[in-house]
Amino acid sequence: MSDLGRLEDLPKQYVQDLRDLNLVPLWPSLRAVLPPKVPTRQTQPTHWAYSTLKPLLLQAGELTPIEKAERRVLVLANPGHGLENMKASPAMYLGMQLLLPNEWAPSHRHTPNAVRMIVEGEGAYTTVNGEKCPMSRGDLILTPTGLWHEHGHDGTDPVVWLDVLDLPLVYYMEASYHINGDRQTIVPGRGDVQNVRAGVAPTRMFERTSKAYPMLRYPWADTRAALLALAADEPGQECVQVTYINPETGGDAENILGFYALMLRPGQSLRLPARSPAQVFHVIEGQVEAAIADKTFSMVEADTCCAPGYEAVTLRNLRADQPSFVFIADESPLHRKLGVYENRG
Ligand code: 1HN
Numbered sequence: 001m002s003d004l005g006r007l008e009d010l011p012k013q014y015v016q017d018l019r020d021l022n023l024v025p026l027w028p029s030l031r032a033v034l035p036p037k038v039p040t041r042q043t044q045p046t047h048w049a050y051s052t053l054k055p056l057l058l059q060a061g062e063l064t065p066i067e068k069a070e071r072r073v074l075v076l077a078n079p080g081h082g083l084e085n086m087k088a089s090p091a092m093y094l095g096m097q098l099l100l101p102n103e104w105a106p107s108h109r110h111t112p113n114a115v116r117m118i119v120e121g122e123g124a125y126t127t128v129n130g131e132k133c134p135m136s137r138g139d140l141i142l143t144p145t146g147l148w149h150e151h152g153h154d155g156t157d158p159v160v161w162l163d164v165l166d167l168p169l170v171y172y173m174e175a176s177y178h179i180n181g182d183r184q185t186i187v188p189g190r191g192d193v194q195n196v197r198a199g200v201a202p203t204r205m206f207e208r209t210s211k212a213y214p215m216l217r218y219p220w221a222d223t224r225a226a227l228l229a230l231a232a233d234e235p236g237q238e239c240v241q242v243t244y245i246n247p248e249t250g251g252d253a254e255n256i257l258g259f260y261a262l263m264l265r266p267g268q269s270l271r272l273p274a275r276s277p278a279q280v281f282h283v284i285e286g287q288v289e290a291a292i293a294d295k296t297f298s299m300v301e302a303d304t305c306c307a308p309g310y311e312a313v314t315l316r317n318l319r320a321d322q323p324s325f326v327f328i329a330d331e332s333p334l335h336r337k338l339g340v341y342e343n344r345g
Pocket of ligand 1: 095
């Protein structure tokens with residue numbers, strides 16, 4: 001590969017003349033924006049242990065009333081992207097949100113898509129476009145782009161959940177904004193109740209739903225049962241994984257980020273191929289070691305880590321006698337839609 005000319009090789013006055021006209025020479029920067037074979041990634045393998053994060057989140061509950069926060073969140077920021085940029089990866093934002101008993105996080109809607117993975121506590125709920133979605137450990141609740149959502153808590157103990165949003169991407173596109181709304185009226189019709197059986201869909205006078213997002217809550221009890229059934233049905237299958245899908249389209253649950261649940265058999269080590277999208281791993285149940293590039297993280301329940309794209313990841317179940325369960329979020333739908341998706345094996 002030939003060396004390209006550097007900025008310092010050019011006369012200072014020439015560079016200044018260019019700059020004055022809002023012009024920049026490409027060749028000094030060409031290799032930086034288009035490196036050979038593998039992209040430059042700011043995303044660093046990063047582990048957030050719940051045991052260290054939780055006391056600080058509870059402290060936020062004492063320091064900042066919900067009225068002063070709207071959403072009481074500690075952001076899981078990747079140092080490679082600069083903490084203030086609030087990115088776990090190029091397209092993913094992660095935050096741990098705390099709601100205390102009787103608190104209320106008011107209704108709003110916004111352009112970024114969100115999901116919540118419930119980490120701890122009972123009695124809280126999210127209302128999404130009038131549909132009340134109870135929160136229990138391991139449940140996945142969608143708040144896709146444009147849908148009204150608010151959070152309430154009728155229980156007795158703190159509730160914590162992991163928010164995953166495509167905020168960094170939507171913000172980068174200069175398309176991120178929100179609108180505040182009034183408290184929602186709860187309407188009948190729960191997607192998780194109506195879509196409880198795979199293979200049949202609710203139908204009214206031979207018409208299927210007009211809702212773009214017919215399923216907003218994916219109860220962990222059902223997802224876990226699906227994984228155990230898969231594992232039992234194919235004892236030789238090493239990858240026991242399900243994708244959270246839109247039951248009407250069969251496509252990804254949301255447009256930009258992909259969501260999956262993975263079961264690791266007792267003692268299993270599973271190598272995930274090097275694919276272009278960045279990924280996030282969150283332990284729902286069990287103990288899992290994640291080997292990502294030159295880092296190895298030992299994760300327990302409620303821990304979260306992230307991996308840059310184009311890196312293979314090896315997950316190992318540290319429990320010899322029981323399965324472990326991992327929630328995965330990635331940037332696959334985005335990469336596929338843009339035509340840049342790669343699986344390098
Ligand atoms: C948001 O709307 C929520 O509704 C949580 O709980 C985190 C982070 C950035 C932008 C919007 C929520 C958010 C957010």
